[in-house]
Structures are given as C-alpha cells and as structure tokens.
Amino acid sequence: YMLDNPDAYYAHYYRYYRRRVAPKVDVRIVIVVVLTIISVIQYYSGWQRYDSAIKYFATVPKYRNQALDIARDEIQERIQKKGKNRMSKTDQKEELERIIRKVIEEKMDVQGGYAKPTLWDVLWVQLLICPYTILSFIVWHGQWFWRYTILKQPYGRDQKLYLVRRY
Secondary structure (H helix, E strand, O other): OOOOOOOHHHHHHHHHHHHHHOOOOOHHHHHHHHHHHHHHHHHHHHHHHHHHHHHHHHHOHHHHHHHHHHOHHHHHHHOOOOHHHOOOHHHHHHHHHHHHHHHHHHHOOOOHHHOOOOHHHOHHHHHHOHHHHHHHHHHHHHHHHHHHHHOOOOOOHHHHHHHHHHO
C-alpha cells in the first residue's frame, strides 16, 4: 500500500504520532496561567514606572525645594532632635528622603504611563469588565447618534468640547 501511495505515508505517520506526542495539558489552564503572569508583570512594571517618576521628581531641585518648604515642620520635629534621641547623620538623611518622597507622592499629580497603578488597569480586570465597557460604548454612541443626527438637537458645551477633542 505504501509503495503504491507514497503521499499517504506522511498522513499515516501523522495519525500515528498525533496521539503519542500531543500535549496532555488543558488549554484553559495554560491560558489562565499566561493571563495571570501577564497581569502580574503589568502591575509590577506599573509600580516600577511610578517609583521611577517619584524618584525623578525628588531629584529635581524645583520639586525638591517645594517639598522641603511644605514639610519644614515635620522635618524639624523628626530630624533635628536634641539630646539622647538625636539621630545619626545617615539616619537623618534617610528620614529626610522619606519625608520628601512622601510629600511628593501626596502633592504630585502623576498621570499617563507613570501614574500610580491600580488593579483596574490589569489585564484580568480589563477582561472581566470588557462586556460592560463594550455595552456602555455602544449605548453612548447610540444616544449620540439618536440625539444629534436623527433628532438634530443643538450641541451643548460638553458636546462641543467633545467634538473639538475628537477632531
């Protein structure tokens, strides 16, 4: 049979080894693990970006001086102690950096790719709320089409601003 049909050799070879070499892992488990790993990496890298932004702002003299002005009372209270409770120079420097960092985190409005990460930004959560997001998108565009295309209502202030941002 194989000599008469040489093309059938590879089909037979494939059918025989398909069951023997096939992976024995459920695909759903692989997908869940991959999504979880991606989500963890995404969240961790978000914290790394946020941390690097705060460290950068702590080194820029403009923001550092503003933070020192804001935290002057706390610095006097914690660092410049007299007597037995006095801190060493390295401890004072570390405490000063902690105070400056805390003030910058509270006062700075870091946005964009360096914003403080939330769980809402993670892939798993985005996949879970995806149906709601798609539905709200469809409803919003349906309302826009109904109001301003079919009924020809005049644009309000917010609608004009939306059109300016869109185009």
